[in-house]
Amino acid sequence: MGIDLPLIWAVIIGFGLMMYVIMDGFDLGIGILFPFIRDRDDRDVMVNTVAPVWDGNETWLVLGGAGLLAAFPLAYSVLLSALYLPLIFMLAGLIWRGVAFEFRFKADEGHRPFWDHAFAWGSIVATFCQGLALGAFINGFRVENGAYAGGVLDFLSPFSVFTGLGLVVAYALLGCTWLILKTEGPLQTRMIALARPITFALLAVIAGVSLWTPLAHEGVAARWFSLPNLLFFLPVPLLVLAAAYGMIKALARGSHGLPFLLALALLFLGYSGLAISLFPNIIPPAVSIWGAAAPVQSLGFALVGALFIIPFILGYTAWSYYVFRGKVRAGDGYH
Amino acid sequence: MFGLTALELARIQFGFTVSFHIIFPAITIGLASYLAVLEAMWLLRKDETYRELYFFWSKVFAVNFAMGVVSGLVMAYQFGTNWSYFSSFAGGVTGPLLAYEVLTAFFLEAGFLGVMLFGWNKVGPGLHFFATVMVAVGTLISATWILASNSWMQTPQGFEIINGRVVPVDWLKVIFNPSFPYRLVHMTLAAYLATALFVAASGAWHLMKGHRTPAIRTMFSMALWMLLFTAPLQILAGDQHGLNTLEHQPAKIAAMEGHWERTPGEAVPLILFGWPDLAAETTRWAVEVPHLGSLILTHSWDGQIPALKDFPPEDRPNSTVIFWTFRIMVGLGMLMLALGALGLLQRLRGKLHDSVLLQRFALVMGPSGLIAILAGWITTEMGRQPYVVYGVMRTADAVSNHSALALSTTLVLFIIMYFFVFGIGVTYMLKLVGKGPGHGGPAEPERADPAADTGRNQRPSRPLSAAPGAVLSIGHGE
Numbered sequence: 001m002g003i004d005l006p007l008i009w010a011v012i013i014g015f016g017l018m019m020y021v022i023m024d025g026f027d028l029g030i031g032i033l034f035p036f037i038r039d040r041d042d043r044d045v046m047v048n049t050v051a052p053v054w055d056g057n058e059t060w061l062v063l064g065g066a067g068l069l070a071a072f073p074l075a076y077s078v079l080l081s082a083l084y085l086p087l088i089f090m091l092a093g094l095i096w097r098g099v100a101f102e103f104r105f106k107a108d109e110g111h112r113p114f115w116d117h118a119f120a121w122g123s124i125v126a127t128f129c130q131g132l133a134l135g136a137f138i139n140g141f142r143v144e145n146g147a148y149a150g151g152v153l154d155f156l157s158p159f160s161v162f163t164g165l166g167l168v169v170a171y172a173l174l175g176c177t178w179l180i181l182k183t184e185g186p187l188q189t190r191m192i193a194l195a196r197p198i199t200f201a202l203l204a205v206i207a208g209v210s211l212w213t214p215l216a217h218e219g220v221a222a223r224w225f226s227l228p229n230l231l232f233f234l235p236v237p238l239l240v241l242a243a244a245y246g247m248i249k250a251l252a253r254g255s256h257g258l259p260f261l262l263a264l265a266l267l268f269l270g271y272s273g274l275a276i277s278l279f280p281n282i283i284p285p286a287v288s289i290w291g292a293a294a295p296v297q298s299l300g301f302a303l304v305g306a307l308f309i310i311p312f313i314l315g316y317t318a319w320s321y322y323v324f325r326g327k328v329r330a331g332d333g334y335h
Numbered sequence: 336m337f338g339l340t341a342l343e344l345a346r347i348q349f350g351f352t353v354s355f356h357i358i359f360p361a362i363t364i365g366l367a368s369y370l371a372v373l374e375a376m377w378l379l380r381k382d383e384t385y386r387e388l389y390f391f392w393s394k395v396f397a398v399n400f401a402m403g404v405v406s407g408l409v410m411a412y413q414f415g416t417n418w419s420y421f422s423s424f425a426g427g428v429t430g431p432l433l434a435y436e437v438l439t440a441f442f443l444e445a446g447f448l449g450v451m452l453f454g455w456n457k458v459g460p461g462l463h464f465f466a467t468v469m470v471a472v473g474t475l476i477s478a479t480w481i482l483a484s485n486s487w488m489q490t491p492q493g494f495e496i497i498n499g500r501v502v503p504v505d506w507l508k509v510i511f512n513p514s515f516p517y518r519l520v521h522m523t524l525a526a527y528l529a530t531a532l533f534v535a536a537s538g539a540w541h542l543m544k545g546h547r548t549p550a551i552r553t554m555f556s557m558a559l560w561m562l563l564f565t566a567p568l569q570i571l572a573g574d575q576h577g578l579n580t581l582e583h584q585p586a587k588i589a590a591m592e593g594h595w596e597r598t599p600g601e602a603v604p605l606i607l608f609g610w611p612d613l614a615a616e617t618t619r620w621a622v623e624v625p626h627l628g629s630l631i632l633t634h635s636w637d638g639q640i641p642a643l644k645d646f647p648p649e650d651r652p653n654s655t656v657i658f659w660t661f662r663i664m665v666g667l668g669m670l671m672l673a674l675g676a677l678g679l680l681q682r683l684r685g686k687l688h689d690s691v692l693l694q695r696f697a698l699v700m701g702p703s704g705l706i707a708i709l710a711g712w713i714t715t716e717m718g719r720q721p722y723v724v725y726g727v728m729r730t731a732d733a734v735s736n737h738s739a740l741a742l743s744t745t746l747v748l749f750i751i752m753y754f755f756v757f758g759i760g761v762t763y764m765l766k767l768v769g770k771g772p773g774h775g776g777p778a779e780p781e782r783a784d785p786a787a788d789t790g791r792n793q794r795p796s797r798p799l800s801a802a803p804g805a806v807l808s809i810g811h812g813e
Contacts, residue, residue, distance in 0.1 A: 073426025080415025
């Protein structure tokens with residue numbers, strides 16, 4: 001038996017996407033929380049907590065795209081054309097917020113509120129569109145002769161709108177707990193107050209997806225609710241409840257770091273739950289990772305690079321976070 | 336929209352987004368290397384002038400980098416959204432190359448950019464310099480992979496087609512395809528040239544305003560040195576690239592030259608100007624120089640080159656367009672050479688910072704590097720048509736199945752948003768350039784800077800704050 005290259009690549013891409021979700025998640029979350037914070041210095045602090053790292057966070061999204069093209073070109077072409085509109089609008093949102101990082105500090109007094117809005121709305125639109133795409137992905141796509149055979153609006157369904165809103169809630173919690181970690185004073189107090197209702201909202205979202213998916217998809221129901229699978233997977237929902245309970249306790253205790261870690265854990269668990277439901281399909285409901293894989297020569301060549309380089313990337317990314325550790329205060333940053 | 340087909344709309348959309356995008360990486364590549372040089376000079380000589388220039392250009396760099404990242408993100412996804420058949424057909428080759436770009440370049444740039452821009456007070460000078468160098472190296476690695484991928488689409492080799500898709504068989508051949516070295520050198524030099532011209536123009540602008548600080552004199556001088564050496568090198572590289580194209584993409588050369596008929600035994604003239612008429616299969620109003628075409632392209636007195644009529648009409652690139660884009664690029668290249676030479680002349684005469692003629696020339700030439708890059712890319716990309724992978728896959732077979740309506744909608748979205756967002760970005764960049772060096776270090780909040788938002792109304796505060804103690808008594812500019 002040889003090495004299962006498609007499986008290894010599925011793990012790498014899955015890892016890359018998870019890195020994206022938890023890392024860009026909190027900086028998108030800061031944009032989502034912008035409407036709740038009016039004070040200008042507070043907004044500057046919020047942006048400055050992520051200004052040195054947001055670009056690296058977003059690079060994981062590019063890795064997801066490039067990895068998918070390299071390892072599963074069929075999935076790349078089908079998924080990206082099926083998700084045409086949500087992805088284009090996601091990109092539009094990312095453009096707005098990406099340039100707003102720089103522009104809001106370079107703008108005249110009069111134009112600054114405009115870029116604040118651009119940052120907030122860009123973040124919200126990008127997140128919502130990612131959630132739409134996720135929902136459409138779970139629902140599956142029509143594929144005929146190796147190409148997407150559905151319509152341009154097929155991505156839109158009550159379920160995908162629900163996951164869209166759900167992701168906005170999820171990223172908001174990440175952003176909120178990140179700010180609890182990185183700030184102090186009134187801004188931090190405000191975030192601690194916000195974190196509690198957002199946690200409950202996220203629990204509702206997780207519960208909604210967990211019920212909706214098996215009801216709508218027999219395959220998913222069969223995977224979760226048959227024995228012995230149920231016993232293996234049961235820790236996932238139990239850990240979700242434990243993490244949420246821990247979060248409420250940690251917030252009440254005024255802990256600075258724990259809420260962020262627990263928010264990451266919640267996101268990770270939700271992500272695992274989806275992976276359990278969908279594996280090994282890369283174009284649900286019918287195309288598996290082996291059916292969409294690139295030629296062995298492509299998988300092997302790219303794998304050498306990925307295995308050697310990703311540890312370095314994680315190393316210097318960690319170093320960069322270490323350099324910018326600690327609380328961020330008004331007036332920090334180079335601007 | 337306007338009766339255009341989905342294919343035409345997809346091509347317009349790609350051409351539009353990639354043209355906007357390419358401007359930013361070009362400046363990013365040039366400025367990143369420039370910043371590394373400035374920081375090295377500061378570390379070696381301990382001359383504050385260099386650090387002042389570093390802070391100044393790093394702010395411009397930051398705005399430019401942000402625009403490069405977000406417009407590049409669009410490109411990474413557009414292959415799949417708009418060119419899905421190309422992606423599933425050729426993804427086995429272009430995918431790994433793109434993945435290597437992300438792994439070896441994008442993460443490196445992004446990871447060290449934070450330290451470079453915000454870490455001045457958080458890490459020591461040595462480590463900070465290391466971060467700057469990593470960002471610069473990242474931009475060059477990025478150019479290497481993306482040009483390997485693009486060159487493979489122009490001159491593909493090292494693959495087989497199995498079950499209707501590309502399977503790489505020899506990665507060294509794929510990466511080091513025939514046009515790759517030429518394209519890489521030509522593009523990297525173009526990025527350096529465009530940046531040098533941009534820096535020279537901003538230096539000239541400040542000199543003309545009477546801002547004669549050491550920092551401004553230094554950057555003007557450095558930019559003109561760079562231009563002096565890079566412009567001739569680029570012309571040499573361009574010539575070699577042309578010979579390579581003649582060998583591997585003869586139809587492109589024929590279209591660039593507006594060369595329709597081949598007469599055996601007769602030398603090829605160089606058509607300086609004219610109007611290639613596709614319907615009539617001739618170049619109208621041609622102004623020709625006898626033998627020069629042979630001389631340039633074959634380096635012999637009456638060598639032959641293929642003509643457009645050697646190819647069936649459906650395999651010919653659009654000569655009308657690329658004939659002219661090519662001439663714009665070459666013409667600007669000659670002007671760059673002239674600017675470099677004039678700079679040297681005035682330097683030898685000891686009037687580098689005093690020649691009004693030189694300053695005006697440098698100012699006007701500011702955007703010429705970017706215009707030349709755009710013209711060059713249109714030439715090479717449209718010259719590849721009607722193929723997306725030259726000789727292997729036609730562009731018409733590469734496009735996704737979207738309706739013209741969907742493509743029109745997103746095209747309009749892109750056009751409005753790009754002009755708005757990037758228009759404002761460029762305005763901010765020019766505003767920063769207009770402020771000039773000497774406006775505080777990296778940790779100083781912008782709002783504390785009195786000249787930041789005053790515009791033209793509060794002139795008196797400006798030259799003084801721009802250059803404490805170094806302002807010459809030449810009237811306060813503006």
